[in-house]
Amino acid sequence: MFKNKFYLILFLLLPIIAKAELTVEVVGGAAQQIPIAIVPFSAQAAPTQVAQDNISPVIGADLRLSGLFRVLETRGVASQPHTLSEVKYSDWTSIQAQALTIGTVESLPGNRLKVSFRLLDVLKQNQLLAMEFNITPAQQRATAHRIADMIYEKLTGEKGVFATRITYVNKENGRYSLQVADADGFNPQTVVSSKEPLISPSWSPDGTKLAYVSFEKKKPVIFVQSLVSGQRIVLANFKGNNSAPSWSPDGTKLAIVLTYSANSQIYVINADGTGLQQVSFSNGIDTEPEWSPDGAFIYFTSNRGGGPQIYRMPAAGGDAKRVTFEGSYNVSPHLSTDGKLLTFIKQTPAGFKVAVQDLATGQVQTLSDTTQDESPSFAPNGRMILYATSIGGKGSLAAVSVDGRVKQRLKDTGGDVREPSWGSSQN
């Protein structure tokens, strides 16, 4: 009996490579994009294997998608350098490049690859970065993302997010599957799949676990699943609905929502499912808890004053302060990692849109040009906001920069995509 159950769970949780992949396209861009030239890396054949340049195209795609770079065409340029001594700076000033990336991919014994890259300042004619990676062929995309992150950070002064991961729910052929993919949509893996809805995935701060809500027991129940072992526990299966999990910044606790007392209220529970404590007490709906990065406060959605607005209370419970005041419907709070910006969904005359509020000044800006937006979350560097929307009648993911200038569409060829959350840069 126990054994059967165990096999069943294993079967359900086996990570499967999904066929459908997200593809990202970028709309708009920063006011001033950095012109960068990326020369295709030279690939040197070895007796036993052929190294291919699968690296430089990915770097280019990453930088282009950020909206902060203009990736220049390099094919017509006379010199195609791969090493420092081959660089003729005048060739790159002539196409108005400010930065130049060159590199090589070589075979090493034992089915390994050596990837070398350099980032050069074309105007100052000096080297900004130089790095070598000794990798397996399977690590090429991950390495390209790391290089793109390094270039991004060197030239913009902000951390890159190309090596991070996202999670989302894909609904296809009547099945829901919780997916984890690279930030550019590649390499999607199914974490769990079910005939019943899956919603509200939340990353543990170290990026090794996901908490999520599954309706597989015919009502919402919260699970916590390890992305390393695939094992999962029931975090909360109390009377009524169990939903809206959110990890504390130290990863020891989660804020959750129960209808144990008939009305949705916020509780805090240890990550192993022990020590349940109610922290919000109202006659209205209290839901969508979100910890402040310092762990001191919980932001949440409540309709205690009529329509839903965002409030903040001490994490241990206590007086709540209203945070949003513009408009009659503001939901789904998420904070930037520095705790300075709040993103949420705001109902406007033009639809439901991603908005951002400066918590110091209270200033609100509506960012998206889509109209059925849900579930916004910040990229780890705080520059982009990933969210779900509807494009052409189909659930899709999109991202928008906090200044509203850069807009990305993440398209899935297969299903209806929703409930995204941007993870940390771990793993």
Added chain:
Amino acid sequence: MKKSILMSVLLAATLAACSNNAVKEKPAAPVVDSSKSSQTSQPSAPAKEESASTASAVQTEMSVNPLKDPNNILSKRSVYFDFDKDEVKAEFRPLVEAHAKYLVANPNAKVIFQGNADARGSREYNLSLGQRRSVAVKKAVNVLGAQDKQIETVSYGEEKAKECKDETCYQQDRRVDIVYENE
């Protein structure tokens, strides 16, 4: 009067519990449908079938299952709500009251109120809103005497909502469905 209604309902329930086969085995059984046994103001379509054989048969009244009778208000199972609201609107009072009466008259009947929301806004907020709506219907029937043990409330939030483009469509999704046990 009240007693006779109860009796007839109980009898109807018992007969309904019999399988079709059992009924076929006794084709001569006196089956009298009487619309007056129906508990609602709306008369049900009389599908009378007098027994030709045993006149001494027990005078039985059997109505079609009022929950399934399309002419009975009890067959109406959805209460609709305004956007971001969980108040049961006046136009749905008669419906809610009819189900409350049915639950009072049938203490063994069990019902689930399934709350739903339209697809706009937050999934989590809509899950809570759907719950509030199902609880609002529960409170309304509680007030009229239905017992807690007869009622379960669940919310699907916006998970069962349609792909909508206009208010007429969204309206259909903001509802509580009334589903009896074993239906």
